[in-house]
Amino acid sequence: MSAPRRAPAAALVAALLLLATACSQVVPGSPRPGLAAAVSPATPAVAARSDPAGRVAAATAEAVQEFWRAEFPAAFGREWRDIGSFAAVETRDPAAPAPPCVNRATDVVDQAFYCPSADVVAWDADGLIPALHDRFGPAGVAVVIAHEVGHAVQSRLGVDAEQARAPQRFPTILLESMADCYAGAALAHFSDNPVAGLPLGPEERDRAMQALVGFRDPLGVEAGDAAAHGNAFDRVSAFQDGWTDGATLCAGMTIENRTFTQRRFASEADLARGGNLPLRELLAFVERDAAEFFGGLVPGWDPPELSTGGACSVAELEVQGPAAYCRADGGVAVDVAALQQLHEEIGDFAGATVLAGRYGIAALDASGRSPVGAQAGAAATCLTGAYTGRLFEAVEGFQLSPGDLDEAVQVLLAADWVARDAAGESDPDDHGFERIGRFRTGLLDGPGACR
Incomplete structure (x- = not known):
């Protein structure tokens, strides 16, 4: 033929x-911001929104929580404790209330994060989430929400406490890779068990990975840097591992068994x-x-x-x-x-x-x-x-x-x-x-x- x-x-x-230039643009975000603001009163579950991106975010939050209710005990032998709250933050409304862990709603512009002290997942509902939806479709929104819930999984497994005792064993880049991996595990489940409004076939899976590419570190950030989150290769690799091998592999990631590939510029000329x-x-x-x-x-x-x-x-x-x-x-x-x-x-x-x-x-x-x-x-x-x-x-x-x-x-x-x-x-x-x-x-x- x-x-x-x-x-x-x-x-x-x-x-x-x-398509490619969309994922070559860095989508600003800080999945675990180091903000030391006083914790606001707990917010209710994410409110219903009429916009398509908002509906996808709300549906994903609910579906990811449901996934971990079953997967957490199956993978780790422990009961899942529901996340305290999800906050879709109206960052363009000057009068909008601040979610837990930040001072103002505008602190969440172009951000999505999990705050362990308040057990809240929050995201910019006016900027970040619609931008992801426009560029990558529902899968782009879903992978970001699932990533942040991945940090909540870490917290429930005691990783935050272990990091406090031995921070050198849990650098930021490892925690981010684990969260990418947990996101892959969750989205693989949705591929096999479809969620209404959240298609996750092979093309959508690629779009989720393209969205992760947008969250890669700036050029020249080394894997050992305190704020390193990972380059595109390391982030999509972690997502793939979660998709194919599931949550137990994600939990077993260490700095000894994980290869991180990003590097600094070798010379001033290359820079x-x-x-x-x-x-x-x-x-x-x-x-x-x-x-x-x-x-x-x-x-x-x-x-x-x-x-x-x-x-x-x-x-x-x-x-x-x-x-x-x-x-x-x-x-x-x-x-x-x-x-x-x-x-x-x-x-x-x-x-x-x-x-x-x-x-x-x-x-x-x-x-x-x-x-x-x-x-x-x-x-x-x-x-x-x-x-x-x-x-x-x-x-x-x-x-x-x-x-x-x-x-x-x-x-x-x-x-x-x-x-x-x-x-x-x-x-x-x-x-x-x-x-x-x-x-x-x-x-x-x-x-x-x-x-």
């Missing part, structure tokens, strides 16, 4: 960036350019370095060179994306305009990720494995992660910059380019969730895990 014709890569990039090489330099580096890495996987093979023309390139780029493996001549063709647009809108490593996927397909072909079919696309995605893992250490003076893994996550969520085979096809049952999972396997476990 021949591959369907696809839109030229540059046009598809433009369409996908409508000055925002972690992005000019596209020409990036292409030259990837051509040399990917050839060395993938060539080492297939002894005796001469890896591809990059090209920008030729009959093969036109046909293959139409179906494979901004970069394509050409079986006829063994090269990798690039659509410079499409890669430049990715470079400008997401970052340099978005393009590097797409290129590495094509080198992965070429390596499969050279090794005697079929470069066509769902298994080829899956293996190429995993090998792309393995190649990325190589760059944690400096190679020719180049190494991963802060934000590079976030850029990889964004392009994996936005498009299936990395997972397309040599015919331009990808597994229709795969979505961003699966692509990131395979990329992560290669990154953490190396090319030997890419079967």
